[in-house]
Amino acid sequence: MKLLNCQIDNERFIGLLDNNRTINLSKALKVYSTIYRGEDWFFNSIEDLLSLDNPEFCLKKVADFIERYNLKESLYVESFKTLSPIIRPSKIIALGRNYTEHARETGYNPPEEPIFFSKAVSAIIGPEDAIVYPECLTRVDPEAELGLVIGKRAKNVSKEKAMEYILGYTIINDVTARDMQTEDLKMANPWFRSKSFDTFCPIGPYLVLKGYIRDPHDLNIELRVNGTTRQKDNTRNLIFKIPEIVSYITLHMTLEPGDIIATGTPSGIAPVYPGDTVEIEIENIGILRNTVIRG
Ligand code: MG
Secondary structure (H helix, E strand, O other): OEEEEEEEOOEEEEEEEEOOEEEEHHHHHHHHHHHHHOOOOOOOOHHHHOOOOOHHHHHHHHHHHHHHOOOHHHHEEOOOEEEOOOOOOOOEEEEEOOEHHHHHHOOOOOOOOOEEEEEOHHHEEOOOOOEEEOOOOOOEEOOEEEEEEEOOOEOOOOOOOHHHHEEEEEEEEOOEEHHHHHHHHHOOOOOHHHHOOOOOEEEOOOEEEHHHOOOOOOOEEEEEEOOEEEEEEEHHHEOOOHHHHHHHHHHHOOEOOOOEEEOOOOOOOOOEOOOOEEEEEEOOOEEEEEEEEEO
16 A cells, blocks of 8 residues: 655645555545544545554555445546655654665775664655755765654564554655765764755655565665666665664654654765756655756
8 A cells, every 4th residue: 555645736635556546545534434433534644644543454444445435536636746755754763874885885894783863854855856956065965765654652662563663664865965974974073964955855755554565674776867777775685674773763762653764775875966867766665756956
């Protein structure tokens, strides 16, 4: 089940991908809840679903309802803007050097413990927005990463229970001001600013619910710039796997519903320039495509 946040004029709604078409799921949820619950569910974005105890169970019921009563034709939407699947999480946490070859290409050994940092939430853009290349920078790199979306509040979670806290998966481009990051590393300064320029966090287009990905540690991941492949790997090569990542982060801080974790990028990092088109493809999730423009 692939969900997306959509917008037509000023109206936002949740979309459900149905082969190559999109169903207005917000509308379906409203009809379903009126009939079966005697109240309206106003869920205009994926984040709103996080108020449900079990969003996946509920969405499955609504999908069955659409099917059973043949409602698809009345729910299809044709032209809309796709937004980030999570618009304003409480935080974005990203893993550093979580693929061995990538750690080596940046001059480091693979870490013994997860390295994590934050990106500013204000850097989030959707799949149809442009990455703005600031004038003050000389090198900007895209980074292909599998994204996790947290489904319920998580604090001190064990590795064994960690997967229960995941709502689903998405694609993240952890755009990085590499020149600035290299300078900051030399001075032992944080990575925050080099990771957080406006537009440096494209996300989407889909949130794939957890139950629909058989094994998140066996997904091909690829980054292409103007059609040429630069990064190509598989999530089986993540050094720290998803349960360990979630458990480790929650030893330090509470993860809130909707929080986003970028799991780290494979080797093959290289710069982009204004005019370039960046595509990240993750098997069974989709393609995140953004163009780069001059700031
Ligand atoms: Mg990264």
